[in-house]
Amino acid sequence: MIEAPIRVALVDDQALFRAGIRMLVESQPDLLFVGEAADGAEGARIAIEAAADVVLMDIRMPVLDGIAGTERIVTEAAARGIPGPRVLVLTTFDLDENAARAIRAGASGFVLKDAAAEFLLAAIRTVHAGNSVFSASATRDLITRFTPAPVAPQPPAAFAELTAREREMF
Incomplete structure (x- = not known):
């Protein structure tokens, strides 16, 4: 049985970045740029x-940023009673607050724009499969926060009653 390709959309205010990502996605037989x-x-x-x-x-964009865009996708899909797309947030800024906001908005992952192409492609497939993906540095920052x-x-309180020599043994 042949599986349908993963349908991928891109939202970013940088035309050159969009062109590069579109070419990357279109180079994969299991992905369809929609x-x-x-x-x-x-x-x-x-x-x-x-x-x-x-x-x-993307997170930082005019008109409506990526956090609000993610919220709108989640809300609109729910209002229509359809399963919404999984959102993978891309950003040049490795800020834990943006990662936390993206998660609260319903994003399935957070990846830096300078990630390797192979990592981004794997992230697309991973979130499509129902899992989450976070850049290593964002994960570290989230855990710390x-x-x-x-x-x-x-x-134990009884430790104070021991002699110095008895304490050395423990």
């Missing part, structure tokens, strides 16, 4: 109308 837009509002419309499986979404600092273990 549309592109230069702002989040147009991108959300294209993503839904083209029935994209995965949307590559959202994980409480470890608390040093406290010795």
